Amino acid sequence: MTIIFSGVAPPPTLRVRSVFTPAANPATDRGSMASPSGGPKWAQKTITLPPQRRGCHLITPMIVKEIRQDLSGFNCGLAHVFLQHTSASLTINENYDPDVQADTETFLNSIVPEGRSAPWRHTMEGPDDMPAHIKSSMFGCQLTIPITKGKLGMGTWQGIWLCEHRDAPTARKVVVTLNGI
Numbered sequence: 001m002t003i004i005f006s007g008v009a010p011p012p013t014l015r016v017r018s019v020f021t022p023a024a025n026p027a028t029d030r031g032s033m034a035s036p037s038g039g040p041k042w043a044q045k046t047i048t049l050p051p052q053r054r055g056c057h058l059i060t061p062m063i064v065k066e067i068r069q070d071l072s073g074f075n076c077g078l079a080h081v082f083l084q085h086t087s088a089s090l091t092i093n094e095n096y097d098p099d100v101q102a103d104t105e106t107f108l109n110s111i112v113p114e115g116r117s118a119p120w121r122h123t124m125e126g127p128d129d130m131p132a133h134i135k136s137s138m139f140g141c142q143l144t145i146p147i148t149k150g151k152l153g154m155g156t157w158q159g160i161w162l163c164e165h166r167d168a169p170t171a172r173k174v175v176v177t178l179n180g181i
């Protein structure tokens with residue numbers, strides 16, 4: 001029997017077959033990334049970055065230096081990097097040619113108007129504040145990076161950038177949370 005709803009026959013039944021795969025034994029399986037302890041673990045650290053001038057700055061070495069000891073204890077997992085500010089941002093981009101950082105700053109400044117003639121109402125903290133909030137929203141304040149065998153699993157030319165959108169440098173806090181096995 002076929003039931004018709006609104007003149008349309010329901011889609012065919014989807015059948016799913018489940019296959020059981022025994023858990024890997026980390027002691028004998030060299031390709032396994034399973035944790036010998038069996039359960040997931042967590043680590044978290046708040047890092048205070050020194051004040052940076054306006055622009056995009058490669059901060060991967062600073063982040064890795066601060067989390068290296070905890071990071072080495074994870075075979076597989078995720079690193080969540082969260083910036084606790086609304087006038088700076090985080091992004092992943094090229095870590096080799098500094099022209100990329102300069103060009104990114106040029107691009108942001110060309111699409112977000114700034115100064116006393118800009119149309120922004122929020123100017124209590126200066127003419128660069130509202131543009132900084134917009135730029136922060138564009139790039140965002142968080143990143144998620146895979147952890148593979150005790151290292152951040154980024155590509156060869158990838159690095160973590162702090163994009164400082166204010167004229168007056170200020171220290172920035174980043175919370176790094178590691179989760180995995």
